[in-house]
Amino acid sequence: MLNLLMQKPMAFTLCLTMALGMMLVPDLVMAQAGTGETEIARVLCLVVDWFTGSVGKGIATLAIIIIGVGALMGKVSWGMAIIVGIGVAVIFGASNIVNELGDTGSACV
DSSP states (O other): OHHHHHHOHHHHHHHHHHHHHHHHSOTTTSOOTTTSOOHHHHHHHHHHHHHHSHHHHHHHHHHHHHHHHHHHTTSSOHHHHHHHHHHHHHHHHHHHHHHHHSSSOOSOO
């Protein structure tokens, strides 16, 4: 075993550092059972709000305008314009998709 560890000291050091780091992480940062919402969930919901809120709508509007002008001028293929439109529809319809597929629906409401 020691011979194997000596052959790959970088991997051993990485594993040891990760194990030590996990032991030093306080229990408060770990998944909080019973509270219903963790810090990670709040951050992810904030990102979802950015993409589906006014910031996301502004970015999507600019993307559709730019790709549309590019397609009309022949600089961008119409297939790419359709892909951008479908991408925007999927982003803004993602919560509906999750609500239909999930048991309790999306938590970011």
